[in-house]
Amino acid sequence: MRNLTRLKSLQALEASARHGSFVGASTELDVTPPAVGQLVRSLEDWVGYPLFRRMRSGAERLMPVDEAKEALEDISQGLDLLESGLRKLRGRKARTVVVVTASQALVANWLLGRLDDFTTKHPNIDVRLDVSDRVIDLAQGDADIGIRCGLGNWKGVKSTFLMGEEIIAVCHQRLLPIDRDVTAGWIVGQTLVHDGTSHPGGDFPSWADWLARAGANQPPDDGGLKINSTAAVINAAVAARGVALVRKALVAQELESGRLVHLMPQVRWPVKWAYYAVAAPKALRRYEVTAFHDWLCDQAPSSSLE
Structure with a gap:
């Protein structure tokens, strides 16, 4: 028999590890930072040892211990599978959202004119555009997928070449x-x-x-x-x-x-700069993100620069 009574604590652990803080996790989970901390501490009481090393300074103040790092791989995959199962329960008619980030110039002059093709092929996926010339932190979930022009060596994301x-x-x-x-x-x-x-x-x-x-x-x-x-x-x-x-x-x-x-x-x-579809590996496990990623790859050859 499965014991899922600690599901909320596992969510708090996984989000805290990704964000490196209870504050970042609280924003994602829509609860207060003390509530996230209490959920993590209840899990630490249950396993019998601290799950994080608390740092006094730095952007990431919580560092998972080795045992937690190993377990988090399974926990992250499990939470993704639960989310996928819930989506299937809602049925094929349920709408999902993919948040796409790209520069103002690329959105206006390349992407917007092609979006009708994506919505025609995927009518149940809503596209939300985060138009910004700054590099959005995809690893922290600020957007689901992006189109970037550069050398293709950004940290924390998978980069797929689109076009030169x-x-x-x-x-x-x-x-x-x-x-x-x-x-x-x-x-x-x-x-x-x-x-x-x-x-x-x-x-x-x-x-x-x-x-x-x-x-x-x-x-x-x-x-x-x-x-x-x-x-x-x-x-x-x-x-x-x-x-x-x-x-x-x-x-x-x-x-x-x-x-x-x-x-x-x-x-x-x-x-040397080229265009890449970029997304965090975790985001690419979601159907709507993969669908947009694959669609981008199909669009790029039709925009050959030769």
Whole structure:
């Protein structure tokens, strides 16, 4: 006979171990921190020894002892199976929610136009978007799954490659010269929009780098429009404020509509950063998260940057 009378204590233990504190666990479980602590202490009384080493400082003040670490693997899987069983009891018509995080530029220019396809294929899964240019902590459950552009080496998450990226020069069609071809020399004379966003390790070019590869006889001056937001750089180009260097995937819709024009497409600048679907391993054990993850992987080839 199964003894599940300590189920709430096990939930408190598992959440406290993931968050590293009773405070973090209390937010997830919707109870007070002292209540979480009491549930964990009742479990410690039952097993006969402390389950955590209490640290005096640091983001994670609770460190599971070795015996607890070993048991938590089974406890986490068991709680996931219980949740899956409850979902099955509710039936196929029950709605579930997946929280997706991505940058403002990627959501507006790549993801939103494709979401109807996901909701058509999965009508019982509601998608909630957490639009943020900062890196959301998926390991702590701040969102279920994310789309990130980077080197793919984030800690605490599984990263699945979606598509590569390259930098291209674009401008609004009304800025194009009427009586001459677009050349590097013509671009040097335009208002250049500079993206001041940090791209560590990505090999992103400056305007001087790109124009040198394009064959410009002179470097650009120090003027132009400097913006520290990738989304705002794209908006500036769409508003015909100047010529911009942008990520190709983020302006695919604008290029397709004809509002933006890809200048000198023969000049290629692939970068080391790429797009990845990222999620904590625990989250990927949920059906709705796996469904969205697999859908993203199916979408990416249709957005080839070649």
